[in-house]
Amino acid sequence: MRGDLPNGSDLLLEVVKQAPMIAALREGALDRRTLQHRLDVSKSTAHRNTTTLAEWGLLERVEGSYKLTEFGEVVAEIVATFEADMQTAHRLTPLFEVVSGVQPQCPVEAFSGATVTTAERGDPFGPLARFVSLVEETETLRMYDSYAVAPTYMDDIHGRVLDGLVTEVIEQPDIALDIMENYPRKCVELCASEFLRMRLHDSLPFGLVIFDSRIGIGVRDRESGVPRAFIDTDTPAARTWAETIFESYWSEATRLNRFHPKALREAIDADT
Template sequence: MVRDLPDGSDLRVEVIKRASMISALREGALDRRTLEHRLDISKSTAHRNTTTLAERGLIERVDGEYELTEFGKVVAEIVATFEAEMQTAHRLAPLFEVVSSVQPECPIEEFSDATVTTAERGDPFGPLARFVSLVEETETLRMFDSYAVAPTYMDEIHGRVLDGLVTDVIEQPDIALDIMENYPRKCVELCASDYLRMRLHDSLPFGLVLFDSCIGIGIRDQDSGVPQAFIDIDTPTARAWAETLFESYWSEATRLNRFHPKALREAIDADT
């Protein structure tokens, strides 16, 4: 029987402090020694935690083992949901700030099951590798701010474009110029192929990619400019948002008639 329950605020504090024990008991009844071993806690800590949870009506001792009460089972489900949501929030942390000011508003809730690839110390090229794997599966490609997605994308998609990959790209003028200076021959080949269209926009919020089957967001480090994360999702709502966002920037962007430095400077001059 649940007796003398604390007020809501006190209960929340205790649940958060003892969440690991509640989660362990959610899987089934355990004796004190097993709890100590599984949670890597001392005998005194285990005693304190079980006593506190029992006093609040969350657990009870039956035949030498601790188990959740009916009330405790409800609380354990809430704890599990909270932990899952916190893990999702942590995974998507790189996304929150960059999409906060864009219109239309980003449907953040759609990204709960997104694939998040981050640049780790042991694998700094993870986001680029994820982008390349998705490029291999698509027949059309639209993106803006390619450096936030794949700084070397010219190497990665050059052959695909020449083979017929229809590609629309919006770049910031300095990025477009950098591409042309570093890949002059490839730029000429792409221009002649008629499969690549590029436009210029001087203010792009992050990297955005629309593949056939999903959309991706590329985020780069504000200080170094190096890709930090690539987040992709395939829900219809997320795609509709990305389509609208891309078309908005595409309509505002300056058309680049030819893919070489002279045409770039002419386009910049015409825009100013």
């Protein structure tokens, strides 16, 4: 085993470079031929890599097979945890983009096990479908910046609200106007139902939804404005943060006493 470890940097670089082999051996001892096949490398490469890892004390050869030493097992566990953390960080990239600088600070660690639904990989309606599935399971709904979550949410929640889904929504004025223009009949019906309350706010950082048991973050595409990701979780820390954020914007927002075009115009004029 080598003894010259300047701050462990050389070993760290070697571990990162040999992570696939370390991961393969974490499952159990393997002979050289199996390692070659598993890693899709040549005989000379397999020999060179096993020799290097053995020199660092990470593996040993026993009865013709290579196995991790006790030190190697510890390192393999660290590598596996690191890779899992990196995968989580990659999945949550849309979240990082929108919560940076938001106060109170988002407890990002509370989203480590979140469900992340993106509009990529051939399913542009994935985030919307996820939102709709959660709406079907909830009895209350609070949200702001609906276009970052579900641009057609009026279609998706109209019937639920009429059936008694208690809903509070904060919208930007231009989005509220768009809803009024595109769904005039439904707006009248929702106004009459008295289960929907709406307020206006001209600066919303991202889409936020609070269901009975989960909270969700909606992220828009910066160029097209359409939803590109929906991240939802049921952790208490995330919920506490989401409720604090929502109440803050709700208290700042302009009250919309009635849900119809005239009331909307009056609210916008009062706010300018």
